[in-house]
Amino acid sequence: MLSLNTSSSTFTQPSTPVLIVGAGPTGIFAGLLLTKMGIPHRLIERQHEVSKLSKSLVIHARTLEIFHMLSHDHSHNLPKIDLINKFMNSGTFLADFHCYLGTKLFSTIPMLRNSESHFTEALLIEQSKTVTILTEEYEKLGGQIERGWELMDTRVIEEGKGEESFGVSNPQKGKTFVETTIRRVKAGVNIRSNESKVLGAIELEADLKDKEYDYEVVRSEYLIASDGGKSTVRHKLNIAFPGRTLxxxxxxxxxxxxxxxxxxxxxxxxxxxxxxxxxxxxxxxxxxxxxxxxxxxxxxxxxxxxxxxxxxxxxxxxxxxxxxxxxxxxxxxxxxxxxVNERLADRYSDKGRIFLCGDAAHVHSPAGGQGLNMGLQDAFNLTWKMSLVLKGSAPGSILDTYEAEHSEVARNIVKLSAGLFGGVIAEGFWQKLLKRFALLTAPYILPRIPQGPPMCMLRIRYRENNINRRCPTQSAPAEEFQVGVRARDGALSIICTENLRDVNEQQHLRLHDLLIGPGIFHILVFTSDMLAKDIATDLKDIRTTVAYNLSKNIETSLATWGVNWEQTQNNTGDDAKNKYRRNSNTGQSKMFMIHVITAPISQPDFETLSVLTNKSFGAGKLYLDEDAALLHRRYGIPTRGGPGSIVLLRPDSYIAYRVQGVSDSAWMDVDKYLNSILILPSKNVELRL
Ligand SMILES: Cc1cc2nc3c(=O)[nH]c(=O)nc-3n(C[C@H](O)[C@H](O)[C@H](O)COP(=O)(O)OP(=O)(O)OC[C@H]3O[C@@H](n4cnc5c(N)ncnc54)[C@H](O)[C@@H]3O)c2cc1C
CATH class of the missing domain: 3.30.9.10 (D-Amino Acid Oxidase, subunit A, domain 2)
Structure with a gap:
């Protein structure tokens, strides 16, 4: 650890489950997500003021989808946040690109649309506004950015290896935790006038003697390093950042x-x-x-x-x-x-306790507008896993999937951005010719890509791993429907016995409106046409059995999973271990939600359906796949004569598991899957704080 000039220092040793370092977009978003999941944390930032630089201009479809899901919060315990409307009202849609040779219009590349997402276009909004909105919503939830605090050093202290540091004996001997030294200048600002603009370590010790500081040694379970491209954390941990500076x-x-x-x-x-x-x-x-x-x-x-x-x-x-x-x-x-730097951190984590997020882990050219979007999605991927581990509901190993999943995504994004940037600045004779050819043909090629250009980030796909698992007893569906792909969206309507007769009176919504979060597993039950009267007029008994069995399975599953894992449980009787469960009472109260989706029904059988239509939101409520069963098709589920399917979504809305059928055995498979990734209370990891 750094040796300190202690004459001007004050030592305190508060502890917190998570310390977030750096309040750029990535760090603030991580804080916002943790707050919503009821995880106490600290968020420190060395700058005293919010940066007013425009930097990132583009928010892509996938990020907008995430904002949308976070804004549809049915919890009454926390103030409602409205990320999506705030963003939509503060930005404009990205419009066509006009290519000029001198003063002559050469070609017009249409705006980069996709037909996949509710958000067909990207949003043009400068980074300073993005940061302001995220900060406002974070603070609305009770979050606080501790400005002026600068990380000096950090390390993981492993079980049995505790030692004396800064003259303070370590009371945590025998535990594993992160120890971080932070400081705040007593007068003036942290930022030095001669700071390099080129990527490299921030020279923290340069003016140590000139100023007086308050110091703290913070102990935390985890540290999220969202301290940007020059990441002090990355430097202190000697994590290499290979790549190139153009x-x-x-x-x-x-x-x-x-x-x-x-x-x-x-x-x-x-x-x-x-x-x-x-x-x-x-x-x-x-x-x-x-x-x-x-x-x-x-x-x-x-x-x-x-x-x-x-x-x-x-x-x-x-x-x-x-x-x-x-x-x-x-x-x-x-x-x-x-x-322009194109670099990827050699590893994203130190000993499973410190995690690099955002620019601290990956940097590349601004072409394609990916950096900020990627940072937010890093935080979205990491925090639900961290929350589960801190609540004792999942083993620490679940956090390994963060690096496995997001280092691969970042590698692809660096390649994509390098390709785009290389194309734009191409200078050789042939390259220039190619550039003009590309600009001329782009208007015809781009609109033909149904999922939109890769920049939209709708095609991010995770591999099979500890979380994304194939059903061992069934053959895998086609590639685009397999585990690890993003939960696709589509139109739905709420089925009520009164409104089914008149389409105009039905309440319309989208599947993504149901996927509220963060921190909730959503289980989608697709029933194909099993509940449709017109298909099986002579099979009323079977239809009734399907509906009642489904209802029973939903109730039993929610009850069992609730007892096992829901944060509101106080089932060990040990106050310390239930700390986060109790804390999370102030946040989202559910961990599992089930939504039933039926293929269109032309002659509804009200008697049969009422057992599902009467259920409440997230507890098996029935919805109609109203757009000619588009959602069934988007999830690769046959509409006619099929056995239906259960699709389990991770809290960050990627398919984690899927099983064909909706019968007892399918529910048992889902239960087995959850038991394989989550920990039952009796086997809870010991909380370390
Ligand atoms: C010209 C330009 C255009 C861009 N356009 C786009 C775009 O259109 N779309 C897009 O997605 N991205 C774009 N980007 C990239 C985007 O700006 C970054 O990816 C984004 O800022 C990364 O966010 P971050 O929170 O990870 O890091 P940062 O924004 O760098 O935030 C890191 C924070 O950590 C703080 N910090 C650093 N060290 C310490 C320490 N020791 N202790 C405490 N705090 C510390 C810093 O003060 C800073 O506030 C662009 C970038 C540039 C330069």
Whole structure:
């Protein structure tokens, strides 16, 4: 550990289940999710103020889906948050890309739509607004960002290896926990004026002697390192960050301009010089421009960085690059050189206790707008698992799947982003020709991809592992319906005996409206046409049996799983062990929800259906797959004459397990699956705090 100048220090040793380091979008979102799941934590941030830089501009469909699910919270214990409407009201949809050769419109690439998600287009919103919304919603839930606190050092202290540190004897001997040193400057700010813009360690010790600090040694079960590309945590743990720094100089500009091209549109500009600029319209008549200004001479990195980029100098570079197009700079909110790094952390975790998330784990070019989206999805993947382990409902090994799943996703995203960026800045003769060809053909190719371009992140797919498991006794369905794929969305309506007669009176919703969260396993029961009168008029007895058996299985399963795992249980009688269960009473109260979906029914049998229609939300309520059974098809389930299927979704809405049929044996399979990934109370891991 770092040796400290203790003369100016105050030591305290509070402990917390989770310490989150860094309140960028990733860290705040992790905090928000943990709060909703009832997990106490601390979130520290070295900056005293929220960054006002526009940085990320695009929120993709998958992230919007997640915001949507988090906004449909039926819990009455926490204040309601409304992420999705706040985002939708603060951003605009990403529009067409207009490609200009000089001042001449060359091609128009239509907005990147997908037909898969309710959110067909990406949202254009600057990062400062994203961070503001996340912060507001986090604080609404009672979360607090501890600004001005900076992580200095961290390490995992393993069972039996406890030792004296900072002159304080370790009372946790025999346990495993994370010990982290943080400090807060007593006067002034943490940030040093000469901080490097190039990726590298933040020099924490540089001005240690100049300032007075308060210090704390924080003990936690887990640490989430969301401290950005220069991650102190990653450096302190000696986790390598291999990859490359591109030898290109990019200038980023944010401000107002006048121009001889339509800057109220998204532009890809290629000047006579062959250089490329991309411009996005922001609010207040501002644009955000990224300009490729050529290769960096080898060994010249430091000079480029230190050199002051003035507005007159930038105007000159811009004139030369985009001519005959012309942009006159009127003011400037952000102007900087930027170097693209493409790097992936060697490992995402240290001893299963410290986890890297967001830019701390992966960085790449802004092309494709993936970085922030990926960071939020890292947090979404990690936190439900962490919550289960802290509540004693799952073994610590479930956390290993975070790295297994997300390092692969990040690797693909770095490749995707590198390909896009390479295409945009291509300079050789043939490359330039290819670029023009791609820009010309893109308008015809892109709209033909049904799931939208890969940037939407709707196609993220996890491999089979400890959580995503095939049913051992059944053959796997087609690739696109297998475990590990995202839960697809589609239209539903609520079936009531009164409204079934009149389609206009039915209450319409989407499957994703049911998938509230976080931290809830949703079990979808597809009944195919087994409940439909028109198919089996002579089989009323069988139909009735199906409905009643289903109802009974749902009730029994929810009761059993509730006793075993639900957070509200107090079944060990041990106060300390039930700490998080009790705490989570203030958060989401359910861990399992069951929704029954039937193929369209033309002649409803009210008598039979009432046993399911009368059930409450999440407890087996019946819904109609109203769009010609599109949802059955989207989950690979035959509509006519099939035995139905049970599809179990993980709390982050990917298919974890699926089994054909809805009979007793199918429910037993689901029960076996849950018992294989969760821990029964009698085998609970001992909580360490
Ligand atoms: C020009 C540009 C355009 C981009 N466009 C997009 C886009 O369109 N879409 C997209 O998804 N992404 C985009 N990105 C990427 C996106 O900005 C990042 O991926 C995102 O900011 C990562 O969020 P984060 O929370 O992981 O890290 P950061 O935003 O870097 O936050 C890390 C936080 O940790 C704090 N911190 C650091 N060290 C410590 C410490 N020792 N102690 C305490 N706190 C610490 C920092 O102060 C910071 O607040 C773009 C990036 C750039 C530069």
């Amino acid at each position: 030898g290109k100089n990019i200038i980023i500009y944010d401000g107002q301009v006048t121009a001889n091209i339509p800057v109220d549109k998204i532009l890809i500009l290629i000047g006579d010089s062959g250089r490329t600029a991309i411009s996005f319209p922001l609010g207040d008549n501002r644009i955000r421009l990224m300009l490729d200004c050529g290769d960096i001479a080898p060994g010249n990195d430091k000079i480029q960085e230190a050199e002051e980029l003035t507005i007159p100098k930038f105007q000159k570079i811009l004139d030369e690059a985009i001519s005959p197009a012309k942009m006159q700079i009127l003011d400037c909110k952000w102007l900087t050189y930027y170097r």
